[in-house]
Amino acid sequence: MAKTDPSASTAAQPARTTKPNRFRKEWTHLKKNRELLMLALPGILYKLVIAYIPMVGLILAFKYFRYDEGIFGSKWVGFDNFEFLFKAQDAFRIIRNTLGYNFVYIMLGTAAALLLALLLNEVHGRLIKIYQTAMFLPYFISFVLVGYIANAFLDHNAGYLNTMLGWFGLEPHKWYLETTPWIFILPIVSLWKSIGFSTLVYYAGITGISTEYYEAARLDGATRVQMMWRITLPLLKPLVIILFILGLGNIFRGDFGLHYFVPNNVGPNYPTTDIIDTYIYRALTKLGDINSAAAVGFLQSVVGLVTVLTANFIVRRVDKDSALF
Template identity: 80%
Template sequence: MSNVPSAGVPSGPETPTSLKKPKQKNWLAKEFWHIRRNRELLLLALPGILFKLVIAYMPMVGLILAFKYFRYDQGIFGSKWVGLQNFEFLFKAQDAFRIIRNTLLYNFTYILLTMAVSLLLALLLNELSGKLVKVYQTTLFLPYFISMVLVGYIGSAFLDFQNGYLNTVLTFFGLKTHNWYLETTPWLFILPLVALWKGVGFSTLVYYAGITGISTDYYEAARLDGASRVQMMTRITLPLLKPLIIILFILGLGNIFRGDFGLHYFVPNNVGPNFPTTDIIDTYVYRALTKLGDINSAAAVGFLQSVVGLITVVSANLIVRRIDKDNALF
């Protein structure tokens, strides 16, 4: 039979010659074809691309300050190159070991504590009715939007030596009051609790969204087999949430060398006596920058934090790929 369509029968729309996919192996021609074919979508994405370019990528030119001795009269590009000299500021500092130790241990604690509590709350929310879930979600999520400056004032209302709620309760029970801002040990517990209170709502919402995406067929089959709620949590929900847990853990490791400046600066009120347990890299560099005006060292530390975060994420992802390739981030 002939492949020529009969007269009067439409053969369908033909692709314009300019949009036909090139048969040659020239990658540039293929990319140009894809751009022309999706030009409407690219045009819609253009504002977002420009915003990301201006906000995130153009300022990265300033990273060269980490390798220069910056002078205002010479500008960024005219200042003298000093190599890795600016990075000595962090490692030769008298308190280098303390601030690096605090940054790593606090961040690791925040990641694990928030992950464990968020998973537990997400599992509990999944057992509630729809109306109650909305109430608890809003209650848990509200602290996430409160600025750290306001959190510092809330902390002061609890920890103030004279009128703080905690000391008022201790006095009521005849116990000894504390000047919390001049002590070191209590902050080992206060800071993780504040970080948990502020961040647990967002993480819970992410895990709960993952749970709602699990097919109900698994749970119905488990009920028919006589499985309890705890068994369904441990043998259905948690295993199916494993990829999401791993991804969030890897992303959290990206900031393990970069502390929460607002939490460690505003909540402890930047008081010297509690520095041994509250000081981290970010607060230390901020004080050095404001007192000494050392832009070069601050830029070097910020650059180092980003590099360490990148290395940590890539390394963690490689480990996950070796153990379970399907659950790797990339």
């Protein structure tokens, strides 16, 4: 009987590749970057406790909550809680105001922040620090304080605006009892409070642009305006698009502080100041309807997610490099 050569059979078999231990590889990576992970740990815990663990409460949007039965023991009602928003007599008004104001805030804020960032880039020396601080300071002021500042301007008896109107012989206005002026007041207040943060974001993007582009443009005789238009704005386009997409994520979620404290929650101006968030807040405080409030919050999050995904998909089809993901 002929003997088979073991070396031949071994050579005939395909070579077996040893895969690296994935767990060991991940552990080595974590161990190597343990200092960075320790720095990120507070932020991770904050997000976990504030943002992710409370997501269990989303189940309230589909239940008739009772305190004695708890979240999981309460009766399941499906989509009945979502009818509250769309069957309300003011549903069209609050949805229109929410979408309309947010669109104005995004467009106006983007244009103004870009303009200020371009102008800030032309300032040199110590003045730039003063301008940055002056623009960024309102961002840290709470809307409770902003409401008092607005009242100092809009008060019927001693407000600055009515005082200035009196200088020109005009009649004073009862701003809090009117509707039309708030179409302009709210965007101005929103712009004043948030413009500093957006401006610094765009300014940081401008400072990251290589100076070689501008030096080459100067050699070709380009003016400052031409360099802004031909170099700065095109290179800032990806950043502008990313912030625009993120802003669309809150298109169905209004700024509660702005629309509640600045108009002072006065009924006569509801037609132009009331949004989904303020309407739900009043329903929650007066009726105690926690089920409908949870349903509307869940709906706002879903609409925001769909809006971001849709906008990113469109941008990705047009310019893949400018997409968020």
